[in-house]
Amino acid sequence: MAYWLPVAWAGLIAVAVLAYVLLDGFDLGVGILFAVEHHPDDRDVMVNTVAPVWDGNETWLVLGGGGLFAVFPMAYAVIMPAFYPAIIGMLLALVFRGVAFEFRFRARRPLSRAWWDRAFMGGSTVAAFCQGLTLGGLLQGVHAVDGQYAGGWFDWLTGFTLLCGIAVVLGYALLGSTWLIWRTEGRLQHSARRHAHVLGMAVLGLIVIVSLWTPMLNPRFEHRWFGFPGIVLTSPVPILVALAAWGFWRGLAGRRDLAPFLCAEAWFVLCYAGLGISLWPLIVPPGITIWQAAAPPSSQLFLLVGAVVLIPVILIYTGFAYWVFRGKVKVGAHYH
Secondary structure, X not given: OOOHHHHHXXXXXXXXXXXXXHHHHHHHHHHHHHHOOOOHHHHHHHHHHHOOOHHHHXXXXXXXXHXXXXXXXXXXXXXXXXXXXXXXXXXXXXXXXXXXXXXXXXXXXXXXXXXXXXXXXXXXXXXXXXXXXXXXXXXXXXXXXXXXXXXXXXXXXXXXXXXXXXXXHHHHHHHHHHHHHHHOOHHHHHHHHHHHHHHHHHXXXXXXXXXXXXXXXXXXXXXXHHOOOHHHHHOHHHHHHHHHHHHHHHHHHOOOOOHHHHXXXXXXXXXXXXXXXXXXXXXXXXXXXXXXXXXXXXXXXXXXXXXXXXXXXXXXXXXXXXXXXXXXXXXXXXXX
């Protein structure tokens, strides 16, 4: 049991982080798209598409971070000081974005509403960029000695991490645009389709660049991707990405509402799968595995009982919220 408990917890945390990316990614993307959507009515509709679910989407980030702290304390103790600037920037941006989300509805003057809109866009963009920086920094490796971070304050800041930050921002904007295709109509939907065309090409290009760069960061990644038997697992990923791209542009050309969103989400799932294949069984590259970083088995088992109870509850209320607020959001709808 001691061997499988860290595996089970690694799977749970990985699923929680993926759920956060898939769910909060599109509502962060909606905020990012404020940079190109300026009509007040369109901005109100955009916000109202995510108003019932945006705070619930962030539950998964809490679950992932809390699980890391409780179950893999060594990993938490290394990752946090290694990425303090990026993580603090992300958290402050999420708080700032949440405040702007609520206050823009209560701003009575157009000038005040415009400032809160800028805050909403800025918070969404900075949060996404910081998440990309953290991801890139983790992939390129963290210098740890005896289970403690031994690097500098800005070791994570490289060309690769900046590229990952830009990729996440554009990827979330793509999710946001395809979400709006699904949930809106008329002028805003037409505009979202146009944005999705451009963002789709940009994101696919960035996926290729990051995928080619990642194996150069670590010989372990290179062997996992191109050596045998790792290539048996990795080779389906680019093929499935290409199939999802075909479905994405076919959905846009056929003016389908849901297909582009599902295909864009599939890109994120497949990239996440490629990340998992590259890292396994590491939790902090280049040398800390899930078993080395794990808490005592008794603590893992105690927390697992709570997770088995809580996660289905979260899934049920999340699914219920999306079901209740399904359908198109139209101009004139109000957030209370």
